[in-house]
Amino acid sequence: MAYNKKYAELGESVIDYVNNREDAIKQGFDTLITGGTNSDGSWIKFPDGTMICWHNISLGDITSLGKGTWEDPYRTPASVNVWNFPMSFISRPQVHAQLDNQIDTWHAKSAFVSFVRPGTHSVRGIQAIRPNGASTSAIIDCSLIAIGRWK
Numbered sequence: 001m002a003y004n005k006k007y008a009e010l011g012e013s014v015i016d017y018v019n020n021r022e023d024a025i026k027q028g029f030d031t032l033i034t035g036g037t038n039s040d041g042s043w044i045k046f047p048d049g050t051m052i053c054w055h056n057i058s059l060g061d062i063t064s065l066g067k068g069t070w071e072d073p074y075r076t077p078a079s080v081n082v083w084n085f086p087m088s089f090i091s092r093p094q095v096h097a098q099l100d101n102q103i104d105t106w107h108a109k110s111a112f113v114s115f116v117r118p119g120t121h122s123v124r125g126i127q128a129i130r131p132n133g134a135s136t137s138a139i140i141d142c143s144l145i146a147i148g149r150w151k
Contacts, residue, residue, distance in 0.1 A: 040086040051150035053085050053093075059128045059140045062111060068133040076140055078127035083144055089120045093148025099128055100141045113142060
């Protein structure tokens with residue numbers, strides 16, 4: 001009864017109170033999780049300090065380097081493939097990569113990705129390597145994701 005009496009005394013200001021409260025809650029959520037996009041990719045930051053960054057890059061032609069042998073496999077050039085994270089991490093993040101190419105045969109499609117141990121600002125030496133002798137030329141695209149701490 002006291003609950004109803006209190007709000008009955010407030011009259012129309014109850015509606016203002018509720019509306020202001022909803023706005024405050026929405027503003028609070030908007031500041032908890034932030035994110036964005038720039039030329040280096042996209043990111044999302046969570047209030048617990050976790051940050052996820054992602055980006056897609058083209059690694060070039062898989063037959064750019066190598067002879068297609070086990071000792072010298074076909075591969076993309078590693079020296080030019082660097083991903084600068086769209087936002088810096090405070091410690092080295094976990095980085096994962098997935099290759100995508102448009103070749104139809106499994107033998108030519110077979111490839112894996114390697115890179116140099118990531119730092120807090122970038123990962124370098126991203127390279128696709130074909131572990132067989134298939135000489136089919138293909139431009140290899142790579143989806144990258146980094147998960148780590150922003151605070």
